[in-house]
Amino acid sequence: MSPPPVELFKGTSWEECNKFILEIRTRAMWEGKQRDFAWMADFAATYLWQDAMWWHCRLPQDVRQDWLKLETALVDKWAPPNASAQISPTPAAADAPQEGILKVVSDEVNTEYYLQFNYNHCTFTTSASEAGR
Numbered sequence: 583m584s585p586p587p588v589e590l591f592k593g594t595s596w597e598e599c600n601k602f603i604l605e606i607r608t609r610a611m612w613e614g615k616q617r618d619f620a621w622m623a624d625f626a627a628t629y630l631w632q633d634a635m636w637w638h639c640r641l642p643q644d645v646r647q648d649w650l651k652l653e654t655a656l657v658d659k660w661a662p663p664n665a666s667a668q669i670s671p672t673p674a675a676a677d678a679p680q681e682g683i684l685k686v687v688s689d690e691v692n693t694e695y696y697l698q699f700n701y702n703h704c705t706f707t708t709s710a711s712e713a714g715r
Contacts, residue, residue: 593634
């Protein structure tokens with residue numbers, strides 16, 4: 583079986599950047615390197631071309647050597663201004679209950695999420711009954 587393809591990233595658009603990030607993640611998963619962020623950053627660097635390579639060459643070394651930092655830099659550089667979902671909390675009612683289910687609503691997504699609390703952390707779930715446990 584051949585590895586998932588990765589196309590050269592030229593830095594022309596958010597769509598191209600988004601596709602590139604997904605290709606790097608997919609390839610890293612295929613290689614068993616999804617937690618090796620130095621490997622992912624080094625691998626991604628070999629697929630940067632033209633404007634993207636020029637931009638990458640000017641990044642600080644710690645960003646160039648860490649996929650998590652590099653991925654953030656890619657998104658910061660190429661994402662459209664309205665790409666991040668704005669969270670607007672709804673004011674709490676005067677007599678809000680102390681226990682209950684916290685529903686998360688995003689203007690960008692039609693899916694309803696709920697916070698599910700687990701010991702020392704929380705996760706998102708689409709099931710209100712799961713969140714209430």
